[in-house]
Structures are given as C-alpha cells and as structure tokens.
Amino acid sequence: MARMKFICDAERCIECNGCVTACKNEHEVPWGVNRRRVVTINDGEIGAEKSISVACMHCSEAPCMAVCPVDCFYRTDEGVVLHSKDTCIGCGYCSYACPFGAPQFPSQGTFGLRGKMDKCTFCAGGPEENGSKAEFEKYGRNRLSEGKLPACAEMCSTKALLAGDGDVISDIFRNRVTNRQTHGKAAGGDVFGWGTAYGKPKKDDKAAPTGAKS
C-alpha cells in the first residue's frame, strides 16, 4: 500500500511559487486562503538562504486530528489526512495544533466571519463522490482518483517538490543527494518536516531519506 508523502528539496527550490499558483488554480482556492506557500529560511544569510514549499504534510500522527472537538478529520488508506467540511465548525483548534500552519480559514463578509477550515488535500478531494461537482466546490479537484499526483508537485519546474508514495519519492531524493555528493556539491540531504510529520526514521527503515531532519 502506498503511503503518500511530500518532500521539498531545498537545494532545488527557486522560490518561483509555481506550486502555489498550480494549487490555487487547480482547486480554485478563494482569495486569502493558501493551501501551499513558499517560505524562506535563513533569510539574508549568504549561502544559507533556502526556500521551501510548505503545505499540509499529512502527518502520521496528525495533531489536527487529535485536537478537533468535532472529529471532522479522517485518514485515507494512503495516509492522506482529509476532513469533512459538513462537520467542521471552524473553531481553529487545528490551526494552533498544526506545526506547519496548514489549516486555513476563509474570512468572508463584513465582519470577517471565520469559515470552515480549508487545507491541502493531497489533491484527494474529500468525503463526497469522487470527481463530483460537490466535491470540487468544497475540497477542490480529486486528482488521485484520476490517477494523477498533486498538481503542485507535477507542475514544479525544478522538481524540487516531490509527491507520491513515500518509498518512491525518498528513492528519488536519495539518488539526487548521492549525485550531488559525488559531484562535490552541497548534498542538501535535510528533509524539511519529515521528522515532525512522520517521526524519526527507524534503523531498519531503508526507505527513509538520508539525513532526515525536522
């Protein structure tokens, strides 16, 4: 069984925001809601400044699921953390619990009323009929059920953002790191967020990328 994960290769991300745009366009995400965003770390430090594309990491032990008072979250067989907007009350607890700042709340109307939570679905829609209009309006496109991977990763121009089965993408990433090391470049083996989202790699876990770091 595939376990869906994201990896952002900080050595490759050029901060083009193509992933952000692809996501916004694919799901017709409203103004003010960003399911994915590019953040800069070590800003201004010459040689150390990196950009990383961040969204919901679909954690193994998702804190949002643990704190939700109405239990609106569920996890698919592929490990994708989704939620029901019919059940969500927009309390915002998940927003405080999430280490990646993934939950977003649309504020519409005169008084900026906080709406139902919205977040990255790994392009897997939600609890509506796969590919239906109702699903699209609430959760966006369901690309997984179309046999496609998330739009953000597939649109990434430098392939910095990898999405798919954890084993497959970690193999791709490991291969890159090895190649960079072979050519005397910065290895860039640190995988942003993996330790936080999926736990530290076990000794016998061959699939975990090298140098996993939270």
Add this chain to the structure above:
Amino acid sequence: MRVTKAIISLSFIFGLVACSENSQALKASKSDVAAYQGAKNGFVDKNWTPGDKTSWEKQLRVRAQIQDEYTRSK
C-alpha cells in the same frame, strides 16, 4: 384491569424512551470512497482501470517516476 394498566404504563415508558435525548457522541466522519475507485468525470488518466487497486498503485508509481529526471534522461 391491572394487566391493562400495566400494559399501558409500559407502553408509555417505552414511548418516552423512544423520545429521549439524541446521542451526543461524536459523529463518525463521513465515509469517503477510495481513490482507486476512480473519479466520475472525463479527466481520468487512460493508463489505468478505475476500480482496480493494483493498476491504480502502478499508475501512481509510474507517474511519480516522471519526477525523477535521472531515470528520464537515461
């Protein structure tokens, strides 16, 4: 007479039980259909068979490999 009263009172009790407070237990999230069942739209990739889990997993694995230019350039 007593038996009739008892039956009536019992039916009242059962009736009241039926009208009792709704369960406030957290509702289970709505069940979602697995992604390998396929989408009901015209955007489904033609290289796999909706409903066949093995073919869906293979399709995603192949698709994920497109992200690896080291294999693409070979």
